[in-house]
Amino acid sequence: xxxxxxFNRATVATAVLLIGLALVPAFAALFDNPFLVTMVNxxxxxxxxxxxxxFIMGYGRMVSFGHAAFFGLGAYTVGILSTHAAQDLPLIxxxxxxxxxxxxxxxxxxxxxxxxxxxxxxxxxxSGVYFIMITLAFAQLxxxxxxxLSQYGGEDGLALxxxxxxxxxxxxxxVGFYYLCFGLLLAVWYLLHRLVRSRFGRVIQGSRQHExxxxxxxxxxxxxxxxxxxxSGALTGLAGALLANNNEFVDPSLTSWMQSGxxxxxxLLGGLCSLVGPIYGxxxxxxxxEVLIAMTEHWxxxxxxxxxxxxxxxxxxxxxxxxxxGGRHD
Amino acid sequence: xxxxxxxxxxxxxxxxxxxxxxxxxxxxxxxxxxxxxxxHALIGPNGAGKTTALAQLSGELRPDxxxxxxxxxDITPLSMAARSRLGIARSxxxxxxxxxxxxxxxxxxxxxxxxxxxxxxxxxAARDRTLIEPAExxxxxxxxxxxxxxxxxxxxxxQKRQLEIAMALATRPTVLLLDEPxxxxxxxxxxxxxxLLERVRPNHAILLVEHDMDVVFRLADRVSVLVGGALLxxxxxxxxxxxxxxxxxxxxxxI
Numbered sequence: 099x100x101x102x103x104x105f106n107r108a109t110v111a112t113a114v115l116l117i118g119l120a121l122v123p124a125f126a127a128l129f130d131n132p133f134l135v136t137m138v139n140x141x142x143x144x145x146x147x148x149x150x151x152x153f154i155m156g157y158g159r160m161v162s163f164g165h166a167a168f169f170g171l172g173a174y175t176v177g178i179l180s181t182h183a184a185q186d187l188p189l190i191x192x193x194x195x196x197x198x199x200x201x202x203x204x205x206x207x208x209x210x211x212x213x214x215x216x217x218x219x220x221x222x223x224x225s226g227v228y229f230i231m232i233t234l235a236f237a238q239l240x241x242x243x244x245x246x247l248s249q250y251g252g253e254d255g256l257a258l259x260x261x262x263x264x265x266x267x268x269x270x271x272x273v274g275f276y277y278l279c280f281g282l283l284l285a286v287w288y289l290l291h292r293l294v295r296s297r298f299g300r301v302i303q304g305s306r307q308h309e310x311x312x313x314x315x316x317x318x319x320x321x322x323x324x325x326x327x328x329x330s331g332a333l334t335g336l337a338g339a340l341l342a343n344n345n346e347f348v349d350p351s352l353t354s355w356m357q358s359g360x361x362x363x364x365x366l367l368g369g370l371c372s373l374v375g376p377i378y379g380x381x382x383x384x385x386x387x388e389v390l391i392a393m394t395e396h397w398x399x400x401x402x403x404x405x406x407x408x409x410x411x412x413x414x415x416x417x418x419x420x421x422x423x424g425g426r427h428d
Numbered sequence: 429x430x431x432x433x434x435x436x437x438x439x440x441x442x443x444x445x446x447x448x449x450x451x452x453x454x455x456x457x458x459x460x461x462x463x464x465x466x467x468h469a470l471i472g473p474n475g476a477g478k479t480t481a482l483a484q485l486s487g488e489l490r491p492d493x494x495x496x497x498x499x500x501x502d503i504t505p506l507s508m509a510a511r512s513r514l515g516i517a518r519s520x521x522x523x524x525x526x527x528x529x530x531x532x533x534x535x536x537x538x539x540x541x542x543x544x545x546x547x548x549x550x551x552x553a554a555r556d557r558t559l560i561e562p563a564e565x566x567x568x569x570x571x572x573x574x575x576x577x578x579x580x581x582x583x584x585x586x587q588k589r590q591l592e593i594a595m596a597l598a599t600r601p602t603v604l605l606l607d608e609p610x611x612x613x614x615x616x617x618x619x620x621x622x623x624l625l626e627r628v629r630p631n632h633a634i635l636l637v638e639h640d641m642d643v644v645f646r647l648a649d650r651v652s653v654l655v656g657g658a659l660l661x662x663x664x665x666x667x668x669x670x671x672x673x674x675x676x677x678x679x680x681x682x683i
Binding site for chain 2 (some may be wrong): 236256293295296297298299300301303304307308310311313314315316317318322325
């Protein structure tokens with residue numbers, strides 16, 4: 099129906115969100131609160147990962163409880179490459195890493211995507227609880243691998259020597275980096291928005307709704323699901339690369355199961371199967387954390403019931419409530 | 429025919445299918461043939477193994493013994509998806525439509541299945557004329573043209589049954605395996621589909637599992653009766669109707 103009227107509530111909810119995000123640095127300048135930019139920037143990065151997760155979870159019912167693995171792999175790729183570059187230490191075949199974002203982030207996506215290919219090849223032969231457990235197991239594998247990487251800080255993590263440079267330009271400018279992350283989030287969102295509506299997306303969504311029927315129509319869903327899983331993993335790796343730059347620090351907790359849980363929470367809170375919802379979800383989670391942590395250190399005690407209420411009564415999450423038609427618009 | 433050889437083989441053939449689940453023999457030595465331009469009805473009481481037989485013909489189940497042949501080729505090892513791509517379509521007894529898609533998109537996905545590949549990531553499928561136009565034609569045929577934009581999950585039961593058949597037809601099959609297509613349809617809908625099957629009969633080979641005897645005797649060129657997983661009788665409708673064994677086993681109450 100959106101096309102008939104030019105806009106509807108879902109479009110408005112999306113537009114308001116994007117305009118609001120674009121204006122955050124202006125607000126921060128107005129109220130002389132630069133911390134606001136850093137805070138929302140963090141949310142944008144988590145949103146990027148959550149949008150990538152929603153792509154497979156909402157549209158393909160692939161509930162990955164291991165997306166932190168791709169997030170962490172992306173982050174560590176940046177961390178390790180920049181450490182080597184800064185110290186001029188050979189990493190592999192005499193190559194001393196790089197601090198160039200174009201190369202480092204691409205490698206982050208490549209490695210995360212490759213790992214997603216391995217995880218997907220095995221986990222996508224199962225579904226439901228088994229899928230959840232296998233993706234979790236693969237993420238734990240990465241977690242313990244990073245913990246045992248003592249030359250890169252092991253459990254303590256690895257501090258970066260500085261942010262990457264993008265085509266030679268430093269990324270230390272707070273607002274510049276914010277808009278870069280915002281732009282990448284928009285690009286990823288638009289890419290996935292197109293993807294779910296393409297022929298490829300039709301196969302993914304059809305397989306979610308009735309896999310047996312898809313087979314009866316002549317489709318073999320596996321290669322399509324695997325492709326979607328790899329795309330999602332690679333994009334989550336990109337989010338990890340951004341977070342490494344944002345924090346100038348990486349540690350194994352990025353790949354912990356709690357991090358995977360965070361992504362699931364963000365998607366459910368914001369609205370499954372909407373792609374826009376997770377952006378709301380990331381902002382909401384961050385806001386709750388900021389507000390509630392001032393009241394109690396155990397702020398998740400409040401988050402838990404809120405999440406249960408959302409899942410019970412607002413299936414479409416925040417975006418579903420805002421667009422009133424439910425999260426699933428097309 | 430003066431030539432004794434070669435006899436034209438049936439387009440679709442099941443030979444000696446057997447399937448058991450634990451100790452239950454669901455299919456016992458079942459053989460049947462489908463010819464182009466023919467409606468072959470498979471009837472039998474509940475639990476006779478009709479759906480199990482159809483699952484083996486469509487490739488959803490692998491038989492314990494026996495083979496399935498299409499155009500003379502042994503397709504027993506082929507998956508349901510592979511058989512579908514050869515031109516063997518099935519409909520489901522329990523309605524299997526994509527509830528979150530529109531009616532049009534349900535059929536468009538079926539049309540799309542005939543394209544060589546689906547790794548097209550960018551163009552919106554909803555505006556793809558090569559998918560929409562054939563889909564609209566099929567919806568017209570089954571009498572759902574007015575419901576194209578409706579969400580499939582919101583259709584009435586009978587309409588979902590019509591959509592079920594539309595999806596099978598949209599794959600442009602040669603063989604149609606229909607599992608109780610009219611079950612739960614109203615009179616008018618059932619009539620629409622009966623007429624549709626009559627229209628598409630000339631260039632299809634149709635296996636019709638059906639409970640509605642009026643439909644069976646109106647459409648069928650041949651009727652096979654399945655009881656306890658085995659064929660009790662097979663032949664022209666009138667002969668089967670008169671068969672004493674069949675009357676005793678099954679037809680008594682419905683004729």
